[in-house]
Amino acid sequence: MTKKKQIMRVATKLLSLKGYKDTSMAELAKITGVAQGTIFYHYNSKEELFLAILEDFKTEILKEFEGYLTQRRFNSGLEMMNEVVGFYLFLAGKMEDRFLLLHRHDAYELARVNPVGRDYLESIYNCFVDIFEKAIVTGQKDGSVAQLPARRTALIIFTMVDGLVRFNTYNLYDAGALYDDLITSISRILMNFNPSG
Amino acid sequence: MTKKKQIMRVATKLLSLKGYKDTSMAELAKITGVAQGTIFYHYNSKEELFLAILEDFKTEILKEFEGYLTQRRFNSGLEMMNEVVGFYLFLAGKMEDRFLLLHRHDAYELARVNPVGRDYLESIYNCFVDIFEKAIVTGQKDGSVAQLPARRTALIIFTMVDGLVRFNTYNLYDAGALYDDLITSISRILMNFNPSG
DNA sequence: TACGAAACTGACTGACTGGTCAGTTAATAA
DNA sequence: TTATTAACTGACCAGTCAGTCAGTTTCGTA
Numbered sequence: 001m002t003k004k005k006q007i008m009r010v011a012t013k014l015l016s017l018k019g020y021k022d023t024s025m026a027e028l029a030k031i032t033g034v035a036q037g038t039i040f041y042h043y044n045s046k047e048e049l050f051l052a053i054l055e056d057f058k059t060e061i062l063k064e065f066e067g068y069l070t071q072r073r074f075n076s077g078l079e080m081m082n083e084v085v086g087f088y089l090f091l092a093g094k095m096e097d098r099f100l101l102l103h104r105h106d107a108y109e110l111a112r113v114n115p116v117g118r119d120y121l122e123s124i125y126n127c128f129v130d131i132f133e134k135a136i137v138t139g140q141k142d143g144s145v146a147q148l149p150a151r152r153t154a155l156i157i158f159t160m161v162d163g164l165v166r167f168n169t170y171n172l173y174d175a176g177a178l179y180d181d182l183i184t185s186i187s188r189i190l191m192n193f194n195p196s197g
Numbered sequence: 198m199t200k201k202k203q204i205m206r207v208a209t210k211l212l213s214l215k216g217y218k219d220t221s222m223a224e225l226a227k228i229t230g231v232a233q234g235t236i237f238y239h240y241n242s243k244e245e246l247f248l249a250i251l252e253d254f255k256t257e258i259l260k261e262f263e264g265y266l267t268q269r270r271f272n273s274g275l276e277m278m279n280e281v282v283g284f285y286l287f288l289a290g291k292m293e294d295r296f297l298l299l300h301r302h303d304a305y306e307l308a309r310v311n312p313v314g315r316d317y318l319e320s321i322y323n324c325f326v327d328i329f330e331k332a333i334v335t336g337q338k339d340g341s342v343a344q345l346p347a348r349r350t351a352l353i354i355f356t357m358v359d360g361l362v363r364f365n366t367y368n369l370y371d372a373g374a375l376y377d378d379l380i381t382s383i384s385r386i387l388m389n390f391n392p393s394g
Numbered sequence: 395t396a397c398g399a400a401a402c403t404g405a406c407t408g409a410c411t412g413g414t415c416a417g418t419t420a421a422t423a424a
Numbered sequence: 425t426t427a428t429t430a431a432c433t434g435a436c437c438a439g440t441c442a443g444t445c446a447g448t449t450t451c452g453t454a
Contacts, residue, residue: 003431019302021218025412035433040413042431104302105216108367152378155370159360160353170305173352181349185386193390200401222442232403237443239401 004042007032012053016097020050020106050110054120057098061124064091065131077139078190082183084131085161089179092165103166128162129154139190146192157186201239204229209250213294217247217303247307251317254295258321261288262328274336275387279380281328282358286376289362300363326355336387343389354383 001009010032014023025046029036043049068087074080092099101107102124111118133154139145164182168175198206207229211220222243226233240246265284271277289296298304299321308315330351336342361379365372 019218019306021216024410026410036412037414037434038432041433044413046412105300109216148381149378152375153382155364155375156357156361156378156382159364160357163356163360164353167352167356171309178349178352181346181353184345185350185353188388189382189385191385221440223440226404233442234404234444235402238403241443243442 003032003034003038007034007039007042008049008053008056011049012097012101015050015053015106016100016104019104020046020109047110047114050106051114051117051120053098053101054107054110054117054124057095057101058120058123060095061091061127065127069131074135074138076142076144077135077137078144078187080138081132081135081145081157081186081190084135085157085183085186088128088161089165099165100169103169125158129158132157136190139192144192145190146194148190153189157189160186200229200231200235204231204236204239205246205250205253208246209294209298212247212250212303213297213301216301217243217306244307244311247303248311248314248317250295250298251304251307251314254292254298255317255320257292258288258324262324266328271332271335273339273341274332274334275341275384277335278329278332278342278354278383278387281332282354282380282383285325285358286362296362297366300366322355325359326351329354333387336389341389342387343391345387350386354386357383 007028011023011028014028014031025036025039029039032039039049043052072083074083102121107117107121111121129151133150136145136148136150136154140147140150160182164175164178167173204225208220208225211225211228222233222236226236229236236246240249269280271280299318304314304318308318326348330347333342333345333347333351337344337347357379361372361375364370
């Protein structure tokens with residue numbers, strides 16, 4: 001692996017664990033095993049390195065979702081939603097460090113001053129909300145999901161799932177124990193009791 | 198107002214707006230209009246000041262809820278839940294800066310190393326979850342809420358409401374526009390379709 | 395008035411920060 | 425072999441940080 005990639009990998013870990021301000025370039029250099037100058041040779045500044053990490057995350061997320069959607073087929077919109085929530089939680093485990101990064105304020109503070117960073121963040125979030133919305137729309141066509149405002153309901157469900165992941169990383173509650181309740185709650189929100197109307 | 202109180206008030210604002218690391222004691226002293234030494238006369242360290250803010254928040258939250266619960270009466274558990282969600286959002290507006298503080302990682306990093314801080318945080322969160330749970334249990338007695346696991350469902354609803362507030366502060370979506378959808382979703386989760394069972 | 399204590403001050407310190415740069419090493423091409 | 429560029433190094437810099445402390449002011453009280 002190139003040193004540039006090594007730097008980014010270690011930086012991702014450090015930034016997600018300790019946050020932007022608490023991660024020093026000296027420490028990053030030491031752990032990666034390069035001189036501090038090397039970091040600034042590849043990335044002009046700390047902010048640029050952070051930006052590169054976000055871009056990388058965006059790219060990988062998009063790839064993951066593309067692969068998932070071309071493989072999976074669903075019997076109904078409601079089933080699709082359950083599967084997709086599972087996939088989200090799977091990704092949150094697989095890319096644990098980057099999800100932690102998303103749950104920090106650092107990324108939003110970057111987005112506030114850096115349009116490129118804001119673009120990356122919105123791409124990532126829209127990716128998630130889009131797929132939830134797609135499940136709802138699909139379900140409304142096949143009759144498994146009630147006639148709710150699709151986008152707004154997708155956002156609500158996203159806050160539920162995302163909130164659970166965050167609670168887990170905060171270690172305040174064991175989110176794993178809430179998985180079944182989450183699925184039940186989502187089903188109750190979406191369920192169509194009047195399939196003919 | 199005593200200088201000690203002034204320091205805490207400005208510190209709360211700064212810490213919630215800029216985060217722990219990005220708030221310097223020099224800046225805090227300048228804005229408050231005291232010498233930097235004065236801060237350390239009243240609070241032995243930056244961490245102790247942060248802790249004092251959390252304790253103050255906890256105390257105020259508990260007082261607010263006590264006042265609310267002794268005043269309000271509800272016709273049913275389901276109605277109580279709707280009202281309580283509204284009260285939560287009202288508090289989030291009234292104590293905007295402190296809620297922002299809760300949505301940063303700073304507090305959790307403090308809680309990880311400081312048991313007293315962890316106590317404050319848990320008190321605050323339990324306060325919220327308890328009242329949601331209370332609404333569910335009440336509703337299950339009066340038949341307006343289905344027989345779901347009360348505590349776990351309360352946690353799920355808490356993640357929804359809290360997630361919405363966070364989204365609002367992140368400025369990614371207009372959470373105000375989602376209020377009606379939130380209430381609808383919560384009602385659908387809780388609603389009892391078989392009041393006799 | 396006198397006096398001790400509490401409140402307050404601001405210049406100072408040592409550790410640490412992101413970033414620089416002159417110079418070295420490795421890789422590639424002619 | 426030689427020349428050119430890219431990759432890499434680490435000592436160094438100016439600025440910032442939380443925290444200190446010797447000294448001053450304010451206040452309650454006797």
